[in-house]
Amino acid sequence: MYRARPETRTRHMLPGRLKKASLFTALWLALPAVASGVVAEHVNPDTGLSSWKAEGDALDFEFIQVLPDYVRAVYSSRGLPKAVVDKVSSYCVFGTILRNRTDKPLSYRVADWRYITPDGVRHPIRTKSEWVSEWHDMGIAFRWSMLPDDQTFAVGDWGQGFTTIALEPGSPFALEYSWTQDDKTETRLIEEVRCAPAEAPVSR
């Protein structure tokens, strides 16, 4: 049986406005960003879903499209009420994997991250605490599956969880994320991220 090769596109993480600058200026301004990481889009040949993976920094960052149906299945099978299942699956959900690649601790805070819609507006990301607080008010003690609000990763530590973006299926946006190490905060921008479609794309 023919099996499609994974499609991988590589893009350096440069701020969008640099596109308009002169090449020489852009090269110089881009040096720190280019030297510090590369992001690649990968299309899963089995599911047709995309993920974006940034490597080469102190923090590896992976952002994986999740179908609304999968989100429903995850929460339904935990026995959570329909209201919770419907609300979470109405968000654009990404599986997010973070890993400390260095020999020193680093930390992140989801409250510092932003998603940027095509109109240029920067939006905060709904945090795990906000979800857990809402569930707690409904008498539900469930507090797992979402990416923790903040964590300090020691050497070798990594973590994962869902990140929820308040956009419709298929919506495009840019993601700005950051981490702090040795009191220095690093920020990265992944352009042209897309929410998962409403239904499973046809496998390639």
Next chain:
Amino acid sequence: MRRLKPLYPGKLLVLLLVVCLPLLATTAVRSESGESSLGYQFTALAAPVIAPDFTLDDMDTKPHALHDYRGKVVLINFWATWCPPCRKEMPALEALYQKLGGESFAVLAVNQWEDADHVFAYTGDLNVFPTFPILFDPESTISEQYGVKGLPTSFLIDKKGQLVYRAVGGRDFDHPQVEQLIRELLAEK
């Protein structure tokens, strides 16, 4: 027509360095995705504290109290069946338990939110059936006491009942360095 100025070798070299060095500094992009490998490092806690005590039931509703394990080295693993790295590390946890488990070393896998029927069905699907106790923390009260933010998270408790090491994220428990670390704890008086 406007002609481009010739580039002298020195200028060309500088331009090449400017363009190429950052590219060389980047990490090669891997095509696989969503397949995070397990690590093996545990981080020593700066100030070891006595591990919060608990009593939780296992799959046969037999209670296990942490204080009954005093004098042993204990690996506590907070996990759930829906958590991919938890699933991935389970065979290595069993391998470690088979190797070191006994009078002086114990593994307690503390499940979050799920019930015994669900977990029993899950373990039945594994290639290697876990023989260490699987305990149930249905309201996540114990994981809260241990400050667990994400799953899986593991702790090593020394013979004195102190939390001495922590690992956030999945681990290859069968790695020689994990075994060595536990053997060092076992050698302590």
